[in-house]
Amino acid sequence: MLLMPKASTATEQKLYVDNISAALRDEMRADENVYFMGQDVAEFGGPFNITTGFLEEFGAARIFNTPISESGTVGIAVGSALLGRRPVVEMQFADFVSCGFNQLVNVAAKMYYRMEQPVPLVIRLPAGGGVGAGAFHSQNNEALFAHTPGLKIVAPATAEDAYLLLRAAIRDPNPVLYFEHKYLYRRQKGVTPTFPLGDTTASVTLEAKAAVRRPGADVTIVTYGWMVHRSLEAAETLAAEGIDCEVIDLRVLAPLDTQAILESVEKTSKAVVVHEATITCGIGAEVSALIAEHAIGYLDGPIKRVAYPDQPVPFHKSLEAAALPNPDKIAAAVRAAVEW
Amino acid sequence: MLLMPKASTATEQKLYVDNISAALRDEMRADENVYFMGQDVAEFGGPFNITTGFLEEFGAARIFNTPISESGTVGIAVGSALLGRRPVVEMQFADFVSCGFNQLVNVAAKMYYRMEQPVPLVIRLPAGGGVGAGAFHSQNNEALFAHTPGLKIVAPATAEDAYLLLRAAIRDPNPVLYFEHKYLYRRQKGVTPTFPLGDTTASVTLEAKAAVRRPGADVTIVTYGWMVHRSLEAAETLAAEGIDCEVIDLRVLAPLDTQAILESVEKTSKAVVVHEATITCGIGAEVSALIAEHAIGYLDGPIKRVAYPDQPVPFHKSLEAAALPNPDKIAAAVRAAVEW
Amino acid sequence: MGKAMKDAPQGVLSRAAQLEMHLFMRLAREWDLRFETMYLTGALSKWYSSVGNEGFTVPAATAIEAGDALLTLHRDSGAILRYYLDPDALFPGLLEAPGFPLRKPTTADSHDLLYRLSCQMLGKADGFSGGVERSYHYGHLDEPNGLLHVGMISHLGAMIPVAAGAALGLKQRGTDRVAINFIGDGATSTGDFHEALNMAAVLKLPFILIIENNHYAFSTPTSQQFSCSHLVDRAVGYGIPGVRVNGNDPEESYVALSEAVARARRGDGPTLIEAVVGRLRGHSQGDDSFKQVPPALVEQYQREEPIVTYEATLLERGVCNQTYLDETQARIKSLLIETIDRAQAAPDPDPNHVRPIFADGDAPHA
Amino acid sequence: MGKAMKDAPQGVLSRAAQLEMHLFMRLAREWDLRFETMYLTGALSKWYSSVGNEGFTVPAATAIEAGDALLTLHRDSGAILRYYLDPDALFPGLLEAPGFPLRKPTTADSHDLLYRLSCQMLGKADGFSGGVERSYHYGHLDEPNGLLHVGMISHLGAMIPVAAGAALGLKQRGTDRVAINFIGDGATSTGDFHEALNMAAVLKLPFILIIENNHYAFSTPTSQQFSCSHLVDRAVGYGIPGVRVNGNDPEESYVALSEAVARARRGDGPTLIEAVVGRLRGHSQGDDSFKQVPPALVEQYQREEPIVTYEATLLERGVCNQTYLDETQARIKSLLIETIDRAQAAPDPDPNHVRPIFADGDAPHA
Numbered sequence A, B: 001m002l003l004m005p006k007a008s009t010a011t012e013q014k015l016y017v018d019n020i021s022a023a024l025r026d027e028m029r030a031d032e033n034v035y036f037m038g039q040d041v042a043e044f045g046g047p048f049n050i051t052t053g054f055l056e057e058f059g060a061a062r063i064f065n066t067p068i069s070e071s072g073t074v075g076i077a078v079g080s081a082l083l084g085r086r087p088v089v090e091m092q093f094a095d096f097v098s099c100g101f102n103q104l105v106n107v108a109a110k111m112y113y114r115m116e117q118p119v120p121l122v123i124r125l126p127a128g129g130g131v132g133a134g135a136f137h138s139q140n141n142e143a144l145f146a147h148t149p150g151l152k153i154v155a156p157a158t159a160e161d162a163y164l165l166l167r168a169a170i171r172d173p174n175p176v177l178y179f180e181h182k183y184l185y186r187r188q189k190g191v192t193p194t195f196p197l198g199d200t201t202a203s204v205t206l207e208a209k210a211a212v213r214r215p216g217a218d219v220t221i222v223t224y225g226w227m228v229h230r231s232l233e234a235a236e237t238l239a240a241e242g243i244d245c246e247v248i249d250l251r252v253l254a255p256l257d258t259q260a261i262l263e264s265v266e267k268t269s270k271a272v273v274v275h276e277a278t279i280t281c282g283i284g285a286e287v288s289a290l291i292a293e294h295a296i297g298y299l300d301g302p303i304k305r306v307a308y309p310d311q312p313v314p315f316h317k318s319l320e321a322a323a324l325p326n327p328d329k330i331a332a333a334v335r336a337a338v339e340w
Numbered sequence C, D: 001m002g003k004a005m006k007d008a009p010q011g012v013l014s015r016a017a018q019l020e021m022h023l024f025m026r027l028a029r030e031w032d033l034r035f036e037t038m039y040l041t042g043a044l045s046k047w048y049s050s051v052g053n054e055g056f057t058v059p060a061a062t063a064i065e066a067g068d069a070l071l072t073l074h075r076d077s078g079a080i081l082r083y084y085l086d087p088d089a090l091f092p093g094l095l096e097a098p099g100f101p102l103r104k105p106t107t108a109d110s111h112d113l114l115y116r117l118s119c120q121m122l123g124k125a126d127g128f129s130g131g132v133e134r135s136y137h138y139g140h141l142d143e144p145n146g147l148l149h150v151g152m153i154s155h156l157g158a159m160i161p162v163a164a165g166a167a168l169g170l171k172q173r174g175t176d177r178v179a180i181n182f183i184g185d186g187a188t189s190t191g192d193f194h195e196a197l198n199m200a201a202v203l204k205l206p207f208i209l210i211i212e213n214n215h216y217a218f219s220t221p222t223s224q225q226f227s228c229s230h231l232v233d234r235a236v237g238y239g240i241p242g243v244r245v246n247g248n249d250p251e252e253s254y255v256a257l258s259e260a261v262a263r264a265r266r267g268d269g270p271t272l273i274e275a276v277v278g279r280l281r282g283h284s285q286g287d288d289s290f291k292q293v294p295p296a297l298v299e300q301y302q303r304e305e306p307i308v309t310y311e312a313t314l315l316e317r318g319v320c321n322q323t324y325l326d327e328t329q330a331r332i333k334s335l336l337i338e339t340i341d342r343a344q345a346a347p348d349p350d351p352n353h354v355r356p357i358f359a360d361g362d363a364p365h366a
Ligand SMILES: Cc1ncc(C[n+]2csc(CCOP(=O)(O)OP(=O)(O)O)c2C)c(N)n1
Pocket: B039, B068, B070, B092, B096, B099, C075, C154, C155, C156, C157, C183, C184, C185, C186, C187, C188, C212, C214, C216, C217, C218, C283
């Protein structure tokens, strides 16, 4: 299934965060096997108010609070998914998923290979920095999961994708990690797309399908999440300098849309990879390696990476701002790639 | 400090696994702050007999069994390390470290950055496949940690390095993950090196310093662990075909010895990266990305990767053998890189 | 053949129930001894023994029925065989009457299951995991036949939340089905033990956790694992009932299990059961860990072991005679030899076939 | 100034001890209220309040001394201030006599510590973490002055094994020093709580874990967190003493803590303490979670809160008069305003300075 939004009749612009709520609500309405659990999600509606009103609509059997037990919660999700339930689990912050790590990488991820039994579950992970929240509430830990076969990973950059990717993730028969970016919650707006398959319970799976957010001829920027927007900003600056960037939003980080990446690089001959996560062994390393293996003949210049330096996220806003990738750093990398 | 062995007067060939014991024993003798804990390590000596006799020599205060509590154990190691103790923790298999993941990536790794307080601790991780042990006793999960700033990672390929790297790891003021390969335990032999700093308690830190295991002019193979030996085998085959491989053993996987990698590629213009871990977002992706960013001007051909496919390790030996990287696959990749 | 004797039974079970219980205990024992022999003769590279656990694993699986979920570890062949198999199909005429007439059995073909299970032990293509997983590390979910079996995950403790999740799934379906899960004393020290039991209690899940306390985790005695007097002492910390049973006594175990299952079916939440048994083998066959068990303890464990003691009880009670016991053992042995021999001759997995990692067949890596 | 009155004290503490205890409770309260005001006026972006915890945090830090390790969470300013500071240095002449003459105080400069702590709250360069970490997420190890303080790790529960590890480190040194650690009721559901307490019990570590049970974790009431009657019920599962105290009563808390510390110093292992207190603020200042607390409960919590009740007790006992209380509060306020104002004017961290991630300065990435 292709995940591009169908022409939607909706015109109302909704926030990224509200489209997360909407997707979850629509999926819970469409399929009664879907249930939702996490810390403080029921009466309180979660720290970002994503499930406000859900308890009233769906009742305590479909949405409930968990104790602070990330591992227990993921394990319970796996067990119920084996019986055909479709759990969606909220991590209060993406940072805390490390406490449920084993259940994801050793239990959920390997189950289908070991047992040929689907484990349809979704973990929602409010991730990312830029919000002055320090080392334990700002992490972008998606690459930790990309190295583990058996997990799918999505990371919406736009309000439309926040909706589409969550619905597709819930219908996917595999464990899917849905990385939602806190910085984008109230900064991105878009329509609520019409979900391609409507409100049926027909199964639909995620297929890696990167989106070209800006077509361009001179250089390919491969990115995802918040950095899509910072890359687009950099592309505007560069356009004024006569450098025409193609900006690719990966959307699905595992499995990667290798074809989309290679096609663009074959066209532009230049590649810059951008992400907010720390650089070493990040998704960017994989993208870079794919290009270096499969498109080297087209490549004319270094594959630059712009990413967070290898350090925890500092609390003070000025320290964090200095460390974060930004349009200036991206533009500088693009210039270096082009001028090579 | 350079980690190459000093000319040793020893001539007796010892097994890789015995050099692990020897390093641990020598370090416990040299520094009484060093203590050792893990499951079944005391009376029993561990499943690989690495600490047989230690209880008698060092007593129950220096070596003791833990309950099956990987997270608790790593956390306790961190707390005592903050007070200047030098804990060495044995994971019974590297696979189980996922249960102590949060304590490593969020507690140990970030402590120095957050508190400027050293956390000198070592985790020993019996890793790797080839021994018919299936999905939960064969993992090569080093890359999970390489993406987390603040952790050092070493992976000895030779019996000499098994000794040297463990002693250096114990003296390092940072958390170090020591990946020892089960397949090499009784298959690799070498002398027990003279430790450069002798039996003093002077601190000595690990410095990334890759070793050239085979100098060559035509193509660079970057690898580590078991695959060093399979790469050397491939190099022999290729030599007969007139292809002269340089084989680089990384030894320290974090932080990487970028210089050694780049220098070799600048000489050979061809690169193949080999590891046993699954391919996506592995250490090989990072090596590849480093070359593609910093040595592209010297590169003449694709950077090939030979690694485990993205799947868990199957139990049956024939299934596992089919999935493992081997000299044939490595040689084929080298030929493809050279013939490009 | 030597029919069982006719007197009225003593003990809590009917005569027929005692004989059915015994049949599966003996079946489990012979199953194990067969693979042990194969290990000793080099036909098998590794073996984890269930010998000594039959006294509670068989009753536990007897206390549940088709549609309930079973989650096992590495010493629970007794529960698996009991859960899967129909005694009349395998041993026609052996049991005079159904021992548990109200119990709804699973309905898959017993001969086929026993063959596939044998293949699974041997890593063969016809095993439940197709050779991808070792011995008890597999799952077999066949809902139409009432089979909901999830085998072990190596990471100790990790099974427990998964089992609690199965219980949640059953509860959410609106049935009165339950999930039972076995774990060793060793796994009680894991964080997952705590998180799962606590959540199961808060969510009032139909879940029974059975700790098989055999006094050792690998080489480590329980004195180095925990400081509470008994592991059931932990139940109070979760606000759930904790019951300690003599795991060598199948009838005591059955009563405790049945009560826990009934409680779970009523919607009253989980129960923690500690089954205390002896350690009769090393951690895995042939490793040195058994040397950590003092000889006096080994002797005691052997004296108390469930098969010998239950057979003595049955004889003493006059439930059956020695001839019946001998013939039962002989019939079991010949069935197992035949089935396992067939499995040994079965094809190995095809090394060129790669199992997908995603349920929708998505390719992991280009 | 209004000197405290002279009559013989009631209660378990000497008159001087009661006044010293009160001084730190009031100091902690004013500290909090000052930052709360700054939050309300927009001078601070976030604030986690310790208001209501002074009744056990101050006694807990009073029960330990220089060289003992303190591991705090986000509501333990009372313990930090008490552990760090010398009352006579900050408020010369206020206390007539030392309240705890046998207690060995830490020896770093109190004015400097208070200033750096203020900077830490505000993310300034002079804070203990140099702006790298938020408020209580820092550590301050200054062994020569007897300070072994590790501040919070966000991941709830993760502190507990680290604290047990500090206790192990102290034990391995051969001293009789102890480690105390605070955690919320919420963290009792984490695997680390279980693994750490169990290991601390088995290893007989000099470790005291204090659960601050304020009935809520963020928005979630304890009824949705666990099903046992009281959290101390878990102690029996670890084979260690569990003591439940009224956390609003500093004297009851002090007695329990002192006994636990003495036990730990004797080598008799850990103690679990549950301090029951009210919830007087939302999870973080200004979030909506406080709405989950029913108004009747809020009223009850306010009635029972430790400062008001202890001051009433002191007056009732005649330990001091209202004038003393007023003047004490005034002196504290002016010291805090002066110090925190100075911190606010202090320089921000230099964005061009990057802290190393490795203790030996190894560069992480080329
Ligand atoms: C998380 C984890 N850590 C370590 C191991 C290694 N290991 C396998 S079995 C075992 C001992 C298990 O003891 P117990 O739970 O008592 O079961 P028993 O074998 O006695 O039945 C250990 C330590 C593991 N499987 N999982």
